[in-house]
Amino acid sequence: MALRSTLFIFLAAFLIPASTEARGESIRVSDGVYCVGRGNWGRLKALSDPQDSNVYLISGGDELALVDTGTGVGIEQILSNLRARGFDPNQLKKIFLTSAHFDHSGGVIPLLEQFPNLEIYAGEPEVAPLRDSDAGYLGYSLLSSMPTLEPIRVSHTPSDGEVIRVGRVSVTALRVPGHTPGATAYLAEVAGQRILFTGDTAIGDQPVGKGILGTLDGHWRSNVTDLDNSLRRLFHLNAEIMLPGHGRWFKGRRQVQENLQHCQWRLDFLLRIPDVETLLMIGEAPDPR
Numbered sequence: 443m444a445l446r447s448t449l450f451i452f453l454a455a456f457l458i459p460a461s462t463e464a465r466g467e468s469i470r471v472s473d474g475v476y477c478v479g480r481g482n483w484g485r486l487k488a489l490s491d492p493q494d495s496n497v498y499l500i501s502g503g504d505e506l507a508l509v510d511t512g513t514g515v516g517i518e519q520i521l522s523n524l525r526a527r528g529f530d531p532n533q534l535k536k537i538f539l540t541s542a543h544f545d546h547s548g549g550v551i552p553l554l555e556q557f558p559n560l561e562i563y564a565g566e567p568e569v570a571p572l573r574d575s576d577a578g579y580l581g582y583s584l585l586s587s588m589p590t591l592e593p594i595r596v597s598h599t600p601s602d603g604e605v606i607r608v609g610r611v612s613v614t615a616l617r618v619p620g621h622t623p624g625a626t627a628y629l630a631e632v633a634g635q636r637i638l639f640t641g642d643t644a645i646g647d648q649p650v651g652k653g654i655l656g657t658l659d660g661h662w663r664s665n666v667t668d669l670d671n672s673l674r675r676l677f678h679l680n681a682e683i684m685l686p687g688h689g690r691w692f693k694g695r696r697q698v699q700e701n702l703q704h705c706q707w708r709l710d711f712l713l714r715i716p717d718v719e720t721l722l723m724i725g726e727a728p729d730p731r
């Protein structure tokens with residue numbers, strides 16, 4: 443258990459704020475993309491509830507989409523941040539979840555109460571845990587002071603490579619299993635730039651360490667071999683901006699590639715540990731007989 447805790451610290455990180463163009467409680471990433479919610483992970487200044495994931499807004503003109511939603515506790519702040527940027531929440535049409543984890547998906551519940559026609563996108567393996575309020579899979583037990591779990595309805599399970607329109611913006615869903623089986627990255631072409639939303643598959647360099655990865659755990663069926671393949675795939679996408687599920691983001695193709703490379707080095711290090719699946723408690727449970 444002590445070794446496992448050490449690895450948890452090894453994979454997680456505490457960060458300092460990145461310098462960005464902030465206005466009110468949101469930050470412009472590029473034309474048409476904003477960070478409208480964020481927790482205090484890594485000691486960043488929270489833009490919404492302290493336990494929220496990063497929440498990004500994609501503006502495609504007459505349609506808006508969010509990538510992840512935070513826990514739900516901060517949803518009114520997120521909507522207020524959006525309005526302060528001059529956007530109308532009634533134009534929100536789609537939610538893209540990078541995983542089922544509650545700090546990313548919990549906001550779907552209050553959002554659907556206000557906007558019942560929202561389309562919710564997630565990888566197919568995430569559907570049942572979200573529907574069944576599977577607390578272990580959703581990482582719910584890691585969070586305190588959260589609202590009661592309610593079923594979350596996914597309306598779309600994009601196939602790998604499926605292109606989804608958000609107004610004039612094209613968003614490609616990319617299945618990147620590893621952190622969870624249904625982990626999904628999204629690659630958006632916005633104002634001529636390739637913007638990659640990596641969720642917790644690759645969080646990247648942060649002040650306390652290079653190549654931070656999302657926590658791996660048996661509760662959400664992490665798989666290091668799948669993660670290895672997924673990271674290699676992200677590296678070859680030649681994205682110009684990388685927006686992770688927590689922490690600061692990265693601009694410039696070289697920066698993005700360096701960060702993904704550092705994630706790969708960190709995983710390579712893990713993969714050299716004998717029987718790493720048992721150490722991380724992510725392998726198949728042994729037959730008790």
Ligand SMILES: [Zn+2]
Pocket residue numbers: 495543545546642656687688
């Ligand atoms: Zn997360």
